[in-house]
Amino acid sequence: MRRLAMVVLAAGMVVLGILAQRPPAVAEPVASPQVLPDRRVTFRLLAPKASEVAVSGEFMSGSKPLQKDEKGLWSVTAGPLPPDIYAYQYMVDGLKIIDPNNPVVKTGSRPSTTASLLEVPGDGAAFYDTRPVAHGTVQVRWYASKALDSQRRVHIYTPPNYDKETSRYPVLYLFHGANADDTAWTSLGRANRIVDNLLADGKLRPLVVVMPFGYAYAPNDSGGVGLPNSDRQASGFSRDLIEDLIPFVQASYRVYTDRDHRAIVGLSMGGGQALRIGLGHLDLFSRVAGFSAAVPRSNVAEAFKEVAENPKKVNDQLKLLWVGCGTADSLFAADQAFSEFLKTSGVKHTFRATEGAHTWQVWRRYLYEVAPQLFSQS
Amino acid sequence: MRRLAMVVLAAGMVVLGILAQRPPAVAEPVASPQVLPDRRVTFRLLAPKASEVAVSGEFMSGSKPLQKDEKGLWSVTAGPLPPDIYAYQYMVDGLKIIDPNNPVVKTGSRPSTTASLLEVPGDGAAFYDTRPVAHGTVQVRWYASKALDSQRRVHIYTPPNYDKETSRYPVLYLFHGANADDTAWTSLGRANRIVDNLLADGKLRPLVVVMPFGYAYAPNDSGGVGLPNSDRQASGFSRDLIEDLIPFVQASYRVYTDRDHRAIVGLSMGGGQALRIGLGHLDLFSRVAGFSAAVPRSNVAEAFKEVAENPKKVNDQLKLLWVGCGTADSLFAADQAFSEFLKTSGVKHTFRATEGAHTWQVWRRYLYEVAPQLFSQS
Numbered sequence: 001m002r003r004l005a006m007v008v009l010a011a012g013m014v015v016l017g018i019l020a021q022r023p024p025a026v027a028e029p030v031a032s033p034q035v036l037p038d039r040r041v042t043f044r045l046l047a048p049k050a051s052e053v054a055v056s057g058e059f060m061s062g063s064k065p066l067q068k069d070e071k072g073l074w075s076v077t078a079g080p081l082p083p084d085i086y087a088y089q090y091m092v093d094g095l096k097i098i099d100p101n102n103p104v105v106k107t108g109s110r111p112s113t114t115a116s117l118l119e120v121p122g123d124g125a126a127f128y129d130t131r132p133v134a135h136g137t138v139q140v141r142w143y144a145s146k147a148l149d150s151q152r153r154v155h156i157y158t159p160p161n162y163d164k165e166t167s168r169y170p171v172l173y174l175f176h177g178a179n180a181d182d183t184a185w186t187s188l189g190r191a192n193r194i195v196d197n198l199l200a201d202g203k204l205r206p207l208v209v210v211m212p213f214g215y216a217y218a219p220n221d222s223g224g225v226g227l228p229n230s231d232r233q234a235s236g237f238s239r240d241l242i243e244d245l246i247p248f249v250q251a252s253y254r255v256y257t258d259r260d261h262r263a264i265v266g267l268s269m270g271g272g273q274a275l276r277i278g279l280g281h282l283d284l285f286s287r288v289a290g291f292s293a294a295v296p297r298s299n300v301a302e303a304f305k306e307v308a309e310n311p312k313k314v315n316d317q318l319k320l321l322w323v324g325c326g327t328a329d330s331l332f333a334a335d336q337a338f339s340e341f342l343k344t345s346g347v348k349h350t351f352r353a354t355e356g357a358h359t360w361q362v363w364r365r366y367l368y369e370v371a372p373q374l375f376s377q378s
Numbered sequence: 379m380r381r382l383a384m385v386v387l388a389a390g391m392v393v394l395g396i397l398a399q400r401p402p403a404v405a406e407p408v409a410s411p412q413v414l415p416d417r418r419v420t421f422r423l424l425a426p427k428a429s430e431v432a433v434s435g436e437f438m439s440g441s442k443p444l445q446k447d448e449k450g451l452w453s454v455t456a457g458p459l460p461p462d463i464y465a466y467q468y469m470v471d472g473l474k475i476i477d478p479n480n481p482v483v484k485t486g487s488r489p490s491t492t493a494s495l496l497e498v499p500g501d502g503a504a505f506y507d508t509r510p511v512a513h514g515t516v517q518v519r520w521y522a523s524k525a526l527d528s529q530r531r532v533h534i535y536t537p538p539n540y541d542k543e544t545s546r547y548p549v550l551y552l553f554h555g556a557n558a559d560d561t562a563w564t565s566l567g568r569a570n571r572i573v574d575n576l577l578a579d580g581k582l583r584p585l586v587v588v589m590p591f592g593y594a595y596a597p598n599d600s601g602g603v604g605l606p607n608s609d610r611q612a613s614g615f616s617r618d619l620i621e622d623l624i625p626f627v628q629a630s631y632r633v634y635t636d637r638d639h640r641a642i643v644g645l646s647m648g649g650g651q652a653l654r655i656g657l658g659h660l661d662l663f664s665r666v667a668g669f670s671a672a673v674p675r676s677n678v679a680e681a682f683k684e685v686a687e688n689p690k691k692v693n694d695q696l697k698l699l700w701v702g703c704g705t706a707d708s709l710f711a712a713d714q715a716f717s718e719f720l721k722t723s724g725v726k727h728t729f730r731a732t733e734g735a736h737t738w739q740v741w742r743r744y745l746y747e748v749a750p751q752l753f754s755q756s
Contacts, residue, residue, distance in 0.1 A: 092473065105492060130520065
């Protein structure tokens, strides 16, 4: 009885302690980012010793200063913002940091990629949301690359019920941009959710999506910094794709192995890779698309010589050649010039000039638009 | 000719510009962390306006101040460090940040988890390294949870050649700790590489590893903060596991469905879950292990009443009951007390008191040690 009383007393003291001891202001968790009901967003940072704090993000150009209160809590409210997913960072006395109160972090193969992610929900489910539909599987695989003499990681999406069926599937090879890695198209691009939703809505023929790592060297290998456009990088990535990855995919998955069931698409650096490898290997690919593609600004005709020399072959063999870029993208002029080059050369293609800059807000929508055009429902 | 001359001139100016314009010191990329040949590690941060910078990490207790040079570049060298993977953070004038020059980031479902990761290589391949052996697949799956009325994500490892074989596999349900998510056991724990390597070395029977999300609410749902030990959390997670996840795994994978081929293991919060759910459902699990498990400190006998009441049943039914904790872990006393409770109750088990604190350096080794004990080579 005495023991029970002690336990009750102890429990009571704990409860009293919780009620009485409000932690000091600095220890309270800071809500950031906070999406308000009208889709304005408040950014906060507790930094009593800082003298200048600003936020920059994909939802605006430039940056916005935060204001400091008497407790050293900085804050600012932006928006209302259109429903979407945005990367943002803080600048604290010249030091660029992520939001320490936000667990959702954008990562990549270079530190410049690291940012916090803000998701502004809309009234209903977005085309990239996890809806209560059948979900495909994202597989993380490793394969031995003879071309690069290394073990390489690749992300592969298989459609719902892949394991329960016996049919073969067409394949989309989908490339990320500079400084990112093979996680990007699912973690930031939500490619798996976009394809799930298109399939659920009957807008897409089931397909396998292969998302490789876009550099010839190992992720986080500092020896590779600055090499994305070098010959070693370009030829290494292309050789790995053709000599190692495609054979690995065809040996490991129930996919068609002819060019008519193989598409190649990429964004930014990966857009340049998709256009160059795709147009350079019409024997392998029948659908080619570049999203905000990094194409040469000056020597386009040289880089795509085979295309200019034999436009009829390209027109005969390609079922889709799609180029899109946001008009606020610094690559817009180059992509427009590339489209002009194709036009001048007599190569049939689609050129989409859309709203937007060099961000995932654009590329998620491009995938949603282009994926249904890749393979007909046969 | 004039045009060509202009082009050559322009190109020459660019080259001259590159040679002449050395960027100012602040724009140079900062090498951090830099692992030196003797395994000492230099941490750097460019923060000219900061007045105090320190680094803290899993390789030491407390923190270490960085020293500032005339350009505002802070640095300090630690170690030599034993080969391993360590989380670390900077404290800049009271603000905790990750290393902005390091792209490798530890993330989770709570902001407190975010840290930079440092990998110190040893002379040969570590037990968690990607060796040139056959690799299993990590699958990211979504399933509909009736118990929680939501779409839930789970990471599932299938062994090499899973797709090419027809045999069934035993299953390990493997839980992460507080503030983490279902990516943790592969991204931080390297569970897939550890199992790959054990399989390649013939030390393990091939198995499927299921790594669920350990909270009953959605990742990043702020409504869930502080609830990990609440009844709603405990019963919600357990119901989702038993009523939804196990049936999903058994419907989707070629696995055995009897208790003799089902193990349950977890770390920290997940260690508490594994011990409580495992020992509370001997009809479902035959192997149970807790790594640095969060078990109740006071009312153990109450929380594990069935165990104390029927030790013979536990001894008869369990093929393995394993509890391990680092002696520098704040949970060590609780885990030791739990082992004492088991001993007093007459329950056979292994209690491993090892070096180490509450970190992944310990848990990777525990998985490497425990996995081979789970299922015999039949």
